[in-house]
């Protein structure tokens with residue numbers, strides 16, 4: 419790990435070792451962040467954009483760095499939008515569990531039964547409900563195929 423990492427932070431660890439991840443996880447290497455395909459593909463195209471540095475608050479970084487990070491989040495969102503054509507993308511960055519700056523990009527479809535609620539409401543009891551967990555993780559398009567399509571969009575814009 420380098421100086422910008424926190425030893426006990428799981429996202430610092432993930433970013434530092436991202437090249438060792440499985441093919442079904444890494445989506446894109448941006449300059450200031452890394453994009454991963456998220457586990458809950460009940461929301462097809464769900465990705466997580468993680469800052470390369472351990473940043474916990476937006477005001478801790480320069481305006482230029484903040485702007486570059488937001489551009490990367492927007493690029494990822496645009497690629498997701500082109501592939502899965504959601505009704506709306508939810509951008510979630512809470513940091514209550516892991517304060518390291520990261521955005522959950524949840525594409526929400528028209529047929530989402532809880533479309534007015536935050537995704538976390540649906541995911542709340544996932545660990546105690548294996549059936550529901552399997553349903554929420556299921557990826558109809560296949561993780562590798564989805565990643566290839568997202569990369570195709572990002573390649574065109576970079």
Ligand SMILES: [Zn+2]
Nearest residue numbers: 427430472518
């Ligand atoms: Zn961190």
